Amino acid sequence: MAETKTATKKGPATRDDMSGDPLNGVAPETALRLMRNMLLFRRFEEKAEEGYAIGKIGGFCHLHIGQEAVAAGSIGVLRADDYVISAYREHTQALAKGISPKAIMAELYGRADGCSGGRGGSMHLFDASKGFMGGNGIVGGQIPTATGFAFAIKYKKGDQVSLCFLGDAAINQGAFHESLNLAAVWKLPVIYAVENNGYGMGTAFRRVSAREVKDRGDGYGIPCHRVNGQDVIETYTFFSKLVETVRAGGGPQYVDVRTYRFKGHSMSDPVSGTYRSKEEVDKRVEQDDPIRMLRERLFEAGVMDQEALEAMDNEVRAEVNEAAEFADASPVPDPANLYQHAYATINEHGRLFVDGREDAPRARDEES
């Protein structure tokens, strides 16, 4: 593993309860599950990177490497019927919410068995049955949607939670502002989790904001929190409480989740060079690798040893390889279905499609 070489470094992992428990009260099996998830996320993203390099994956592709603890530690506390929606950097979040690596990889490959039938690609993963409601490629576009999920939950008197991921750069969008106000006024069960990796593409957050991410939540009457998103135990513990608060009627919450992107913005962006130095990235990778941080905790707690970790890693790698094989074997989508799902029913009174193509569905009445 990449992080083995830094095995002796001490990370900034917190010990909230002062009990000396390296897992901070998190059950060992939970901690192991978090480790497995994060490993899966890491290996999945590495595989995606590979797939992109060999041309199996196209379009825009944004990796979550370095930010795995955020997905594992937050979505990991949710129920199956809670809703998650995100932006375009959402592979691991989709995995965390229960979409299989196969279905996601097949989607990245643009295949019929993909979780979006090959129509969405990397930025648009969906499994409504698992409460994963998409990736939105428009920065900030998912924020009102998540607010709408929360509105519906409250309307139906449910106790689910709507979890909305957004990047630090997204908080400069008007959609953020309008949504937070709506959520505050109507006390909606929604958590706005800002994955604050410090950059929006090549723009450091401090260059486009006079205040910090956490402070930008002031003004709405919504509790503002900050958590170290590299430390999955801290993240998990924090979100466990927060989600229960929201479920119990605590209303909307705003979280500055501090994290760091280990890779470039997308596949075309180098890891470092223009907007951040190699030194900066190297230092953060060394200090803030979420997998290394959890490994140290697990080893210290005696819950896992190097051997067990390697076994787990091999298992996960096998799973990811299988996903890639599955994806590669999956057929491309059938062009005969091109028009399907543009509307709920494509065969209506009147023509829905006016491109003049022979294969475009005609109006119901025109066929007779």
Next chain:
Amino acid sequence: MAETKTATKKGPATRDDMSGDPLNGVAPETALRLMRNMLLFRRFEEKAEEGYAIGKIGGFCHLHIGQEAVAAGSIGVLRADDYVISAYREHTQALAKGISPKAIMAELYGRADGCSGGRGGSMHLFDASKGFMGGNGIVGGQIPTATGFAFAIKYKKGDQVSLCFLGDAAINQGAFHESLNLAAVWKLPVIYAVENNGYGMGTAFRRVSAREVKDRGDGYGIPCHRVNGQDVIETYTFFSKLVETVRAGGGPQYVDVRTYRFKGHSMSDPVSGTYRSKEEVDKRVEQDDPIRMLRERLFEAGVMDQEALEAMDNEVRAEVNEAAEFADASPVPDPANLYQHAYATINEHGRLFVDGREDAPRARDEES
């Protein structure tokens, strides 16, 4: 005058300097000018109301009665080359920035001599030569524009100020959020003055915001202020300082200007009934009339007496009557100019207008 009957009531006028000076250090001639302006605004709006009732004015028309001190006390401290932009409730602001009552009334009447040539109407008053850059009918739409004026001022290393009026309800728009952040990041010379009259149409602000107007400016790193916009002396004193601060490079400012609308939202909205009680309105009109408040100060300071006030009022009434007569005598715009100013030059290479009308200007090349 309407406010005569409350002449004995004490208003909440402030005495900042504890000197006992009822004018709080504001020069008597300035105070008299403010009074004249507010009287002019009041009489102008009453005349507009009349003009609407008799069908001389059409469309939407929003009166500023009750809020006169805001316009007088803030725009009153500006230079001719400072910029002002507002929403649709902007008659008095246009007057304050120096557009003549005649040109504004003619605009309301939809006449060729109107300050927008009869094309804008009540919501869209302009005089670029006086720095009055319009009324925008899209709630919040003027906020980025004002920010752009400030950007240009800084770009050209000027020392003007951009003053942006918006309603309390406009702060829930994304344009507000994006603009304040841009202004903060680039330290632009702009003042966002929220005319906080407590309502956006029939919606009380507290129903659509979990925090107060002043607090909604938190989060941007911009100084947030509050001022009593019914007290023109307080408003004038406050804006005098604020404008100097901004002119000296103090960067963007956010002001919660507390005020109250004495009339309905627009001509079709009753003064009270649905969303605010008659008692509420009556009480505010009685307590918070800006003209009455200044009159008391002036009388107390011995700068003006009832007779002088009445003389001033008569003068102002005459001016407003003249404006109405001028408007009525002004010709309607010439339909032959319908296409003019849709573009800077209407006779270009290629057709700009494709409505197929014979009178539409043709392309330059087509004519030959």
Next chain:
Amino acid sequence: MAEITYREALNQALREEMVRDDAVFLMGEEVAEYDGAYKVSRGLLKEFGNRRIVDSPISELGFAGLGVGAAMVGLRPVIEFMTFNFSYLALDQVINTAAKWLYMSNGQINVPIVFRGPNGSALQLSAQHSQSCETYYVHAPGVKVVTPATPADAKGLLKAAIRDNDPVAVMEGELLYNMKGEVPDDDDFIVPIGKADVKREGEDVSIITHGKSVHVALQAATKLEKEGVQVEVVDLRSIRPLDMQTVLASVRKTNRAVYLEEGWAFAGVGAQIASMIQEEAFDDLDAPVLRISQADVPMPYAKNLENFARPTVDRVVKACNRVLYRNGNGR
């Protein structure tokens, strides 16, 4: 059948669908305590309470997007734009989310939402408040657009829109709200989306139109009748989906067509219909399809300019005469 106003028809449609299905709610500026800026939702707050009739802040992007999210998870939001002019602010949510979620999710997530409100010009509301916004809603696939011209169509189309599983924009007209007409009482009265309506039959020339302009077309038809010209008036009612069958049948009968619309011509609805007619009925046309629209300028405030900029009855009559190659007025 009762004679009611267009406003009452919309109100009935909302009321009936809310009674029928608890998932239906109405959200927008002033829809609750104020009964709607144009009083379309009169009495609904009282009947259904503020859970289902919801006053929103002035945040078009936010509340339209909130509605879209709510629609994805089982509700049937009716989002009122005070006028469609303000909905440019929400367009990203309409086009990039509402219109695409079903397709991008490969059919997993329906978005049964209605966007409604007045569209087009009223009286001297100037450039920013007088726009006909059809083009912005019909261009991208994924949204349906209907434009009721009568009280019956208003009720039937709004009910159909609420029951529809796709996003539907219901574009009304401020100047139509007070119009009266016969409307079926039946709680299940629906006007199917995608069915045009021949509002008047005639053999000589077809005026094809939608929305408020239907009434201008009917006036032009009356005028022309006096000159012996029989005009057929086809009201699209639904712009997407589009009932080309009815349009083409009319053109094949009259061999001449004029498209009349309130809004601008450039890439307007008329452009689409005119080009389809010539594509599909080229040999049936005895004259080009002409289009009558607003003058290609922002709508001016002054009454005389506004009237001059509008697509008037006279302009429609003139266009009909042109496609009939006659001089008009019996000359």
Next chain:
Amino acid sequence: MAEITYREALNQALREEMVRDDAVFLMGEEVAEYDGAYKVSRGLLKEFGNRRIVDSPISELGFAGLGVGAAMVGLRPVIEFMTFNFSYLALDQVINTAAKWLYMSNGQINVPIVFRGPNGSALQLSAQHSQSCETYYVHAPGVKVVTPATPADAKGLLKAAIRDNDPVAVMEGELLYNMKGEVPDDDDFIVPIGKADVKREGEDVSIITHGKSVHVALQAATKLEKEGVQVEVVDLRSIRPLDMQTVLASVRKTNRAVYLEEGWAFAGVGAQIASMIQEEAFDDLDAPVLRISQADVPMPYAKNLENFARPTVDRVVKACNRVLYRNGNGR
């Protein structure tokens, strides 16, 4: 004359106009330190500093609107949208402010602003990132829209746009940035807005098109030439204003026309042009004007679906054959 890329041509245009006029500045996401998401502004920060090359937050409505305000008081902003897909968020500022201020102010306030960036699809960018946005910009009067297809046009039109006193949208293409072509070195080289360009002459059929599709049209022309069909390719270059003179001259010569566009058909540019052609050259047409466009669905991600949804050379060839009433392939 030098052979440079479309990207370099745009870069030169920006540079030259910035040297020429201090009022010109460039603002957008990643335009400065990152040299532009597509490297169009490479080196400009270094040359002009951060007063004039300005990285903005992700606030399309805000910074587009800021540009509009700056333009009103004497600057000449060039606002880069990273792609036009994101500009739906800014549409209110484009249509309700930029496009209307001059008119509403009775000619007092000019808005000399340029909105520019890539438009249309690239490779597998899916539904939200592949849209052709012309319709949203051309429908309302007050904005001009140009769509350069070659490096020379890119340079000449961007320079013209920056010097123009109205808002101009310059719609580029991600897939065009690397294309090479001859470009005049002259600092005052301008391609006038409103002048179409006959990119290839022919007698048999006119393909009228704009933007990236020009190259598809040229390929179709080459293919058809082998079958003995002489195609004329008319590149509008400017959609508003529209050079109908050149379009009509071509149609009057060939008597047959196909409109090709990248985007959707419904109320697209092709609809406008097709309807104008039949309005103004009805008697010259030997066949209906056909339109070839993207399939009427959100752009799917999978490569095979994307290719299937695109308006391909084959589809254009087929349409030409149809208006020529021939079966194609010499059959």
